[in-house]
Amino acid sequence: MPSSPNGSGDSRAMRESMLSAAHAKALAAIVGEAFFLQSEADRYAYARDRLPYGLFRLRAGDLPGTLPSAIVIPADEAQLVEIVKLARREKIRLIPFGAGSGVLGGAISICGEVIVDLKRMNQLLEINETDCTVTVQAGMNGGHFEEQLAARGFTANHLPQSLFMSTVGGWAACRGAGQVSSRYGKIEDIVVGLKAVLPDGRMLEVRPVARRAVGPSIKDLWVGSEGVFGFITELTLRIGHKPEVQKGVTLAFPSLQSAMDAMREISQAEGRPSVMRLYDEEESRQRTEGMALFAQKPILAILQFAGPKVLAEAEETLALGICAAHGASVATNEPYDHWQLARYQSYSIKWQTADYYMDTVEITGSWTALPKMYERMREAILGLQPGAYFGAHWSHIYPEGACQYMTLRLPPQPQQQALELHHKAWDLLQSICLELGGSIAHHHGVGIFRNEWLRAELNTGMDMLQILKDGIDPDNLVNPGKVGLRAPQGAVSLAPRSVA
Template sequence: MTTTTRQDAVKKPPKTMVDDLADIVGRERVLVSKPDRLAYQVDCWPRGIIRTRGRDLDHHCPAAIVQPANESEVTGLVRWARKTGTPLVPFGAGSGVCGGVLADETKVVVDVKRMDRIVETRADDMTVRVQAGAIGMPFEEELQRRGFTLGHFPSSIYCSSIGGWVAARGAGQFSSLYGKIEDMVASLRVVTGTGEVLDTAADPLADRPRQMASQAGPDLTQLFVGSEGTLGVLTEATFNMARKPNHRFYRGFKFPDVETALDAIRDMMQAGLRPAVVRLYDALDTLLHKSSDAEKGSSDVPPGLLRNLRKLAFDKVPDAVTSKVREQVRKATHAVVGRVLGNPLALNSLTNVLPKECLLVVGFEGSSPLVEDEAQYAFDLLGRYGLDLGPGPGLHWLENRYNVSYKQSPMYDAGAFVDTMEVSTSWSKVLELYHTVREALAPHVLVMAHFSHVYPYGSSIYFTFSGFGADMDETLERYDATWKAGLDAVASVGASVAHHHGVGESKAPWSHHDHRGGRQAFDALKAAFDPDGIMNPGKVYL
C-alpha cells in the first residue's frame, strides 16, 4: 500500500467548545489532542483500517471526545449539543465493523465507557440492569459468578460494549437458543436528542416488573434497539437472564454437500429443538477448518498461507538484519500475496473442484438434565443425513471460538484485507442467496461462507472474503466494488443486507431494501426523538 501521509492539519476545536464541554464533564474528560482524536476516528470497519494502513490518518477526526460519568452529564451534553447545533456520536468500545461511530471535525464523540456498573440484579425476576458502557466479557463473568448468563456471546465479547450490542441489534454465537439481543432486552434508558431521559419501562401509576412489556401501544424499547445512536444516547439496559448452564453436549457432523446439511438443520429447528450453537461451513471453509484443526486455530479467516507469509516477512528475519533487507522481504511477501489474491475469479473457480463435503458443529446446553435428551434426539436426527464425527469438532470450536478476532492483522500486514458480510433470509431462499452472493463476489475476492444463527424460519449466512490491491487506492476500489456487488446481489434475492453487525455507513445505501416504508418510519422517529438531527447523522439511512 502507499505510505503517503496526508498533510492537511486536523483543526483544533474552538476554545469556547472545550470550555462548554469542560463545564459539563470536567476538563480532564474532554480529549482534544491529535493522538486522542486519531484514536477515535475509526472503529473496526475494514475500510477505515485500509486507509489507516495506507497512512491516510486523519479522515474522520472528531472535534473532541467527551467521557461522561453518569446520565446527568449525558443529558447536559445533549442539551448543549442541541443549543449549539453540534452533532454527537455515541461511542461504546469501537468494535463495530460498519463505520457506525465515524465522526468528523464538526462532531463530538460521547464515549460512555465510564458508565459500566451493574446497577441491579433481580434473581426472582431473572433480570439485570447494567449501564451501557460495560464491556461484554467482564459483565458476563460477573453474571455467571451470580449463577446466571445473558447468553450473548459475540466474537467481539472481549472488546464490545452492552450499548453497542443494543445499538447494532447484535447476535451472539448462541443465538439459536438464547435469541438475539432484541430478544433479551427488557427495557432501556435513553437520553433522546431532545435532551430528555426516556425510560421505556417507566410506569407512573404502578411499580410493574421492568421486564413486562406494556399492553398499551407500541413497544418503545424496540424502537431504540438497532437505532445506532441516531435517536439518542443509550445509558442503561435491563435484560432478561437465563440460569447458568451446567450441561453441555457438542458434536461434529460431516455432510456430502451444503444442500443436504441445510435440509438437516432446517428439520432440526422446525422439530422444535433449540441447539445453542449451529455452524455449518461450506466446502472451502471446511477445508480450511481441517487445516486449522492441526494448528489449533480458527477457520474464519484463511489460516495457513497468509499467516506463514507474515511469519516469513516479520518473524523469521533476525533482529540484526538491516531495515533495508527487512523491507525487501516485506515487499517480496506483498508481491506473493498479490499473485495469490490478485486473480480471485480464477482462485474461486478452483474451489469448484474441491470435495463438496461440509462440516457442521452443533451444541446444546442448559441448566436442566433434560438437555441431554434433546441433544441426543437432535444428534440422531442429524445422523440420518450425515456422518457423526463425535464430540471432538464441537469441543475444538468451543475452545477456540474467539480466536478469529485476533488473526486479521497479519492479513493487512501482508498487503491484503479481510472482511465479513452477514446476511439472512428465509429457508426457501437460503440456497439462492448463498449461490447468488458467492457468484457476485467471486470476481473481486476469495470468498467462503458458513451458516450460523439459524431459526425455524430461516438462517444467516456469514461470508468471509479476502482481497488485495497494489496500493491503498486500488485496495479501496476493490473493497468498495466487493461490497456493492455483494449487497446488490442480496437485494436482488430479496434478503436482508444485515443480520447482526448493524448498518452504520457501510450498508446505509442499501437499508431501504430491507424495510418497505422503513425510511418514512425512521424519519418520523427522528422528528420525534431528534428534531434537530444532532444524533449520529448519516448512519442507518443516508
C-alpha cells in the first residue's frame, strides 16, 4: 500500500491518478492508445526503480513514493516534443524513464507524475568508422547497443554491470561508469555530443566534436542531469575497435595498503590496464576460497590487459613489475574467470529475498584519503549493530584517486528499526566522505536518496543548479525534487517513516 505525502500510510489519495480525463485523452492521442498506460497494475510496475530503500518498502507492502499517474511511451522525438509542450501548457509533471535500473530513486514519482518511458526510441542511427563514433537514440538497451556495435567490430567501452538492464540515455543521465573505465573513462569521457528536449519543448543540440572552447560545457550540464533539465533523445559516443588481445591476471597482495600503492603507481606510471579491481580482505576471501596462496597474501586484485597486442604486452610488463615490487604474487586465474562469467549479474537478490537490508554506496576518494576513509567507514558500519556486514572494492582507478564501492548489509529485523539504521549507515558514509574531502557519488548519481548530502559537496554550486532549473522549468514540471532541487509542495519525502 503506497503512503500519502504526509507519510501516514493512508494511500487513498495517491492511488488515484492525478491526470484529468481530458489530459489522459490528449496524451493518448499523441502516442496512440496502446502506448498510454493507466491501469493500476501498470502504475505499480513503474512506481519504483532499483533504489534498495524502495525494495525494502515494497517488501512491507508499501512504496517509496507515489504511484505515477500514467505511463506514456513516445515512438520518436516528434511525439516526445508534443508531450512536453502539452505538459508545459497544462502543468502536467513528467519523469524521463530509461530502464529503471537507477539505484538512487531518480525515476521514482513523488507527486503523481507521468512517466515518459523512452524505450521505443531505441535505434542505432549511424556508425562513423572514420571518426570512430556512433549515434544512438537514448532509449536503446545497453546490451543491444553493444551487440550491434560488436557485429561491426566495435565497442563503446562503457560496460556497466547493469549493461543489459539499462539504456544508453540512462548512462549519460546518471553520469555512470563501466567496468573498463580505468582505461576508457566514465560516460562523460565517452559522450561527444547529444540532442535533448528542454522542459518547454525546444530542442537543444550539442554537436559532436572532439573538443571545444565555447564557454562552459553545455554537454556536462546534461551528463549527470538525471532528467531534471529535460529529455536526452540522442547521443553520439566515442567507440573503439574490439581489442586484438585480452588477457586477465589474478594477483595476491600481502596487504591492502601494498595493493593500493601498486594500483596508484600503475596509474601514475601511465599504465592503463582495461580492468583494475582490488578487493578488501572480506571481499577477497569470498573469491579465493581454497586457494593456498591467499592464506599468506590475503588481498585479491584482478587486472586485464587489452587492446593492440604490442600495447597490451607492454602494459602487462609495466604493471606486473610494479605489483611484484609491492610483494604481489601471480595466482591461478579462477577469480578472474569467475568475474568474467558473472560480470553482468546482479547478486543482491539472494539477500533481498531473505529479508536482509542490503545496499551499495560508491564514493570517490584521493589516494591520500582512501586508507583512512576505508578504515573509518568500515568501523562505522560494523559498529551499527551485531551482524552488520561491510565489504569494499576499488575498480575505477585514476592517477589522483579511486572509487571506493561499498556493500553493506543489515540482518532481518523490524522494518522501522532497519530503515532508521539504513539511513544512519548512509549518513555515516556520506559524512565521513565529505569530511575527508571526497565526492559523495562516483557513478550512481544523486537521484532523490542522496539529496540531503548534496549541498555539503556542491555548496553555492547548488544555488547555480537551482537558478538554472527555475529558469528553464519555472513550474518545476520535469522530474521535480531530484538532484537536490526543490520538490513541489506535498511531494512524498523518502525519509524513513513507519509502515502502515
